[in-house]
Amino acid sequence: MSDLKIINLVKNFVGMDRPAVNNVNLKINSGELVAFLGPSGCGKTTILKMITGLFAPDNGDIVLDNKSLLPIPTENRGVVMVFQNYLLFPYMNVNENVGFALKMKGIDKNVIEKKVREMLDLVKLPDIGFRKPKQLSGGQQQRVALARALIASPRLLLLDEPLSNLDAHLRDEMRDLIVTIQKKLNVTTIFVTHDQEEAVLLADKIALIFDGELQNYTSPKNYYEQPKNIKAAKFFGGVNFIKSKKINNEFISDIGKINYVGENINDLNDEINITIRPENIKLSKTNDFDHNSFKGNIKSIIFSGTHTRYKIIINNLELECSLQSLGIKNINQGDEIFVHLPKDKIWGMND
Amino acid sequence: MNNNLKKINVYAIYLGALILILPLIAFFINAFSFRWFYPQIIPKELSLQAWVRLKLIPKPGQRSIEGFLDLWTSNPAVIKALMNSLTIGILVTIVSIIIALPAARVLGLLNFRFKKLIIFIMVSPTILPPIAFVLGLNINFISLGFSGSFFGVCLVHLVPIMPYVVLTMTGIFANYNPDFEHQARTLGANKTRTFFLITLPAIAPGMVVAALFAFLVSWSQYLLTFLIGAGKVMTLPLLVFSTASSGNPALTAAISIIFIFPAILILFFTSKFVSGESGATSGFGKI
Ligand SMILES: Nc1ncnc2c1ncn2[C@@H]1O[C@H](COP(=O)(O)OP(=O)(O)OP(=O)(O)O)[C@@H](O)[C@H]1O
Ligand SMILES: [Mg+2]
Numbered sequence: 200m201s202d203l204k205i206i207n208l209v210k211n212f213v214g215m216d217r218p219a220v221n222n223v224n225l226k227i228n229s230g231e232l233v234a235f236l237g238p239s240g241c242g243k244t245t246i247l248k249m250i251t252g253l254f255a256p257d258n259g260d261i262v263l264d265n266k267s268l269l270p271i272p273t274e275n276r277g278v279v280m281v282f283q284n285y286l287l288f289p290y291m292n293v294n295e296n297v298g299f300a301l302k303m304k305g306i307d308k309n310v311i312e313k314k315v316r317e318m319l320d321l322v323k324l325p326d327i328g329f330r331k332p333k334q335l336s337g338g339q340q341q342r343v344a345l346a347r348a349l350i351a352s353p354r355l356l357l358l359d360e361p362l363s364n365l366d367a368h369l370r371d372e373m374r375d376l377i378v379t380i381q382k383k384l385n386v387t388t389i390f391v392t393h394d395q396e397e398a399v400l401l402a403d404k405i406a407l408i409f410d411g412e413l414q415n416y417t418s419p420k421n422y423y424e425q426p427k428n429i430k431a432a433k434f435f436g437g438v439n440f441i442k443s444k445k446i447n448n449e450f451i452s453d454i455g456k457i458n459y460v461g462e463n464i465n466d467l468n469d470e471i472n473i474t475i476r477p478e479n480i481k482l483s484k485t486n487d488f489d490h491n492s493f494k495g496n497i498k499s500i501i502f503s504g505t506h507t508r509y510k511i512i513i514n515n516l517e518l519e520c521s522l523q524s525l526g527i528k529n530i531n532q533g534d535e536i537f538v539h540l541p542k543d544k545i546w547g548m549n550d
Numbered sequence: 551m552n553n554n555l556k557k558i559n560v561y562a563i564y565l566g567a568l569i570l571i572l573p574l575i576a577f578f579i580n581a582f583s584f585r586w587f588y589p590q591i592i593p594k595e596l597s598l599q600a601w602v603r604l605k606l607i608p609k610p611g612q613r614s615i616e617g618f619l620d621l622w623t624s625n626p627a628v629i630k631a632l633m634n635s636l637t638i639g640i641l642v643t644i645v646s647i648i649i650a651l652p653a654a655r656v657l658g659l660l661n662f663r664f665k666k667l668i669i670f671i672m673v674s675p676t677i678l679p680p681i682a683f684v685l686g687l688n689i690n691f692i693s694l695g696f697s698g699s700f701f702g703v704c705l706v707h708l709v710p711i712m713p714y715v716v717l718t719m720t721g722i723f724a725n726y727n728p729d730f731e732h733q734a735r736t737l738g739a740n741k742t743r744t745f746f747l748i749t750l751p752a753i754a755p756g757m758v759v760a761a762l763f764a765f766l767v768s769w770s771q772y773l774l775t776f777l778i779g780a781g782k783v784m785t786l787p788l789l790v791f792s793t794a795s796s797g798n799p800a801l802t803a804a805i806s807i808i809f810i811f812p813a814i815l816i817l818f819f820t821s822k823f824v825s826g827e828s829g830a831t832s833g834f835g836k837i
Contacts, residue, residue, distance in 0.1 A: 251736050273735040286733045290751050303738035351738060 201277075201354040201387045203227040203250075207259035210245055210411075219245045221411040222259070227404075230385045232378070234392055234402035236434075242411040243391045244283075247357045250389075251280045263354060274303070277354035281361055285344040287332035293319070293343050294328040300351035318346040321380060338369045345377070349384060356381075356388040362397065374401055395435060407431050423476060425463075428550045432474050438519045439480070441473040443547070450547070454513045458490045458542045471547045477521035481539035482509065484530065488539040497534050500526070511538055574810075580803035600800035604628050606808075627789065628808060635769060635786040636812070638700070642707045643764040647757060649708075650715040657716070658723025669720075673713045680710065680773050688777055698780035706778045707768045714763040722756035762820050769813060 203226070210220040220242045227233050235243045248254045250261055252273035261268045268276050279300070287296050295302075297318055298311040319325055322342035332340060341361060348356060361377065362370045378401055381388050392398050398405045399419040407414040407422070407430075415422065415431040426432035429440060443452040445467060450457040457473060486492055495513035502508075507526030511518050518538060530536070580586060581600055583593030601607040605626030608617040622629060657669065675683065687706060688697065696702030730752065734744045772787040779785070786809045794802045 248732075251732070253732050253735075272740070273732070274738045274740050276736075278736060280733070280736045282729055282733060284729075286727070286730050288730065288734075288748065299734070299739075300737040303743065347737065 201229050201264055203355060203387060203389075204262040205246070205250075205259070206262065208246065208249065208256050208261065209258035210242070210249060210254060211257050218257075218411050220249070220256075223408075223411075223413045225406055225413060225416050227387060227389070229387055231403045232381050232388045232390060232401065234390045234398035234405045235408060236392055236395060236398040236405050237408035238393055241408045243393075243408060244359055245411075246408075247280055247359055247389065247391060250355070250357060251278050252276060278357065279348040279351070279353040279355070280357040281344050281348045281359065283360045283363065285332075285340045285364075287335075287340055287343055287347075289332055292329050292331055293324075293335070296332065296343055297328075297347045297350055299347060304351065314350055315346075318350045319343075321349075322346045322376065337364055338373065341365065341373060342376070345380070349380070349386065352384075353386065356386050358388065358390045360391050360393070362392070362394075370397075377401070399435075407434060424544075425461075425546050426474065426548065428548050429472055429474075432548065437474050438477060439475050441516060441518075443471055443473050445469045445471065453516050454493045454495075457540070457545070459545060459547060460542050461545065461547055463547065466549075467547050468549045471549055473545050473547050475518075475540050475545045477508070477519045478506075479541065479544040480518065480520040481541065482511075482520055482522065482527055483537045483539065484527070484534075486537045488537065491540040491542055491545070493538045493540070495536055495538050497530065497532055497536055500530070500532060502526075509536075511536060513538060577803045577806055580799055581807055583800060586799070597800075600798070600804040603801060604804055604808075606804075627784065628786075628805060631784045631786045631789040632808060634700075634784060638704055638707060638775075638783075638785065639765045639768040642704050642711060642768045643761050645704075646708055646711045646715045646764045647719075647761060650712065650719050650760070654716050654719030655723050657720045658726060659728060669717075672716055675709050676713045683709065684774055684777050691778055697778060698782040700783055703775050703779045703783045703785075706774045707771055710771070710774070711764045711767050714767060715760045718760040718763060719753070719756060722753050726752060758820055762816060765816060766813060 205223055205225050208220055208223040209218055211218050223246065225233075235246065237243055245254060249256050250268065252268070252271070255269070263276070263278070268278070287293075288299070291299070294312075294315050298315045301311045301314060315328070316325070319328065322345055324339060324342050324346070327335065327339065327343075332343070335343065341364075345361070358377070362373055365373060374397065377390070390398075390401060399422075402419060404416065404418055405422060406416045409430060414434075415427040417425070417427070422431060422435040423437075426435065426437060429437075432440070441452050441454065441457070443450040443457060450459045450471070450473065452473070459473070461467075481488070486494070493513045495511040495518070498510040498512050498517065500507060500509055502525070506521045506523060509520045509522070509526065511520060520538070579593060582596050582598065584595040584597035584599055586593035598607050602609055605621055605624070606628060607613070608621045612621075657665065684706065687709070691697045691702050691706070696705060731744050731748050734748045735741075739747060770787060771785070772791060775783060775785050776788060779788075786805075790802070790805050790809050793805050796802075
């Protein structure tokens with residue numbers, strides 16, 4: 200069991216006009232793999248360093264298994280971090296690197312040796328124990344760093360952009376390896392990345408962070424279907440936003456009345472944005488939809504191999520729609536078209 | 551570079567080395583000769599007389615192990631000065647490195663306002679003639695009772711040594727990645743073990759170079775020892791000077807050999823750290 204709670208976490212640095220980490224709250228359940236996602240400089244590494252104890256937060260608390268980590272020195276927290284550039288100790292060989300955490304615990308040499316072999320097997324590097332780190336490739340160094348981090352069964356594993364220094368195909372392989380090992384050992388893990396696709400492929404939940412603030416914290420799927428705000432929606436490729444006003448429990452927009460049944464309907468303010476994924480919009484030359492059907496004109500058609508993208512203007516509002524393969528036959532730029540926004544696919548956001 | 555040029559360069563280096571070594575050879579011959587004067591190419595007569603007079607080799611007839619031991623334990627001036635120089639050198643080296651370590655870390659790792667100015671002020675003793683500050687210091691030392699004491703001499707040796715040590719060690723830390731230490735901490739190493747297992751091995755080569763500078767500067771210190779020691783603390787350089795002024799070339803050569811021998815020994819064992827091949831002066835980054 201290792202539940203992590205981050206409560207009202209704040210960190211300021213001299214010379215920055217905003218907090219590097221601003222009032223972040225989130226809870227990670229035992230065994231979960233959570234991605235911290237955000238652009239460079241948004242504070243991801245700073246949060247990790249506060250969890251490990253390198254930085255002391257200016258405010259807030261970090262609680263692991265209902266006990267605050269803050270008064271505990273780094274080495275006793277049971278939190279292991281794998282740094283962006285691996286940081287294998289250069290004058291120790293691979294075996295010594297991997298066994299480091301056990302040696303610190305004063306464990307018997309033979310036991311360490313056996314455990315090191317197990318860990319190297321786990322990361323699929325059985326035969327390199329006596330090499331020095333600089334004799335390893337980037338991918339191998341990454342695996343050794345992972346083995347070294349996991350050997351002492353940490354309560355919490357922090358991975359800071361573990362894949363960013365690898366080339367593309369190695370990245371896929373390492374990503375799969377990380378997920379497999381994480382599930383196998385069931386270790387609660389935070390994974391930092393600025394690659395949205397990587398986060399989606401890997402994480403149980405994604406914490407989206409901009410400028411030190413947590414924007415959204417939910418499952419990857421929800422970022423596509425039920426994002427919390429426009430920023431989150433845009434980061435995941437959302438393009439359609441319809442400004443709407445709530446009047447007597449109905450949503451009125453520039454394109455007309457929108458029938459909305461989203462589960463968050465009672466939390467919505469009077470002015471909201473409604474969003475829908477391009478692939479969830481339906482098009483037809485005739486009006487054969489029973490609700491949320493709007494008449495517009497085709498502005499452009501782009502064929503991209505697997506999909507065809509349409510830009511459609513309805514009353515000055517531009518919507519983007521994506522249909523599989525060739526899309527609709529016999530339709531041209533400027534033609535009139537009926538656009539259907541299925542009520543179970545649209546999603547309202549307060550900001 | 552073409553081959554001929556390479557050869558010429560190598561020969562040039564040999565020639566340079568020979569020029570540096572020649573006076574040493576002359577020293578050696580001088581130290582073991584009796585009345586070697588111009589224009590003789592080689593001395594007429596070899597002799598251990600200089601060494602006997604320095605009380606380093608017993609008189610003929612007493613050259614047994616006991617004879618040597620008896621002589622040396624009678625604590626002749628040369629041995630006393632040698633021991634003084636060694637103790638002061640080692641002590642001052644250790645102290646200077648312990649003081650420089652935190653300063654160099656801050657200067658190497660952090661950027662802050664007036665950093666350049668602070669470095670400049672720290673280096674200034676190296677460009678100031680020692681006589682300029684030692685006269686002022688001497689008054690303070692006398693009033694504090696350090697003048698003429700072993701402690702006072704150690705203290706004043708730190709003045710020219712600290713800039714070299716801090717600068718060398720700042721260079722190490724400029725390329726040093728402190729995340730290594732933090733990595734060790736998250737893997738369960740406490741602060742002490744992190745220092746000995748991670749920090750120390752990383753900075754050790756550079757520390758050897760700094761220690762070498764420190765020791766050699768202390769070892770060859772004449773003026774500061776002379777003024778602050780007030781004649782009561784005799785070190786090898788002082789002895790060399792006073793012997794040289796007595797005008798006996800064999801005696802001067804013998805004592806000079808005693809003087810340079812430890813320095814050569816130290817250089818020999820540390821030269822691999824000083825040469826360009828080692829990461830010592832470039833820090834952890836290149837290892
Ligand atoms: N030790 C420090 N002193 C001062 N400012 C710092 C320090 N560490 C980080 N910062 C600043 O805090 C902000 C957040 O940095 P952080 O390293 O957490 O970003 P990040 O999200 O990990 O970015 P990246 O993806 O580039 O690694 C940045 O603007 C950075 O300049
Ligand atoms: Mg970072």
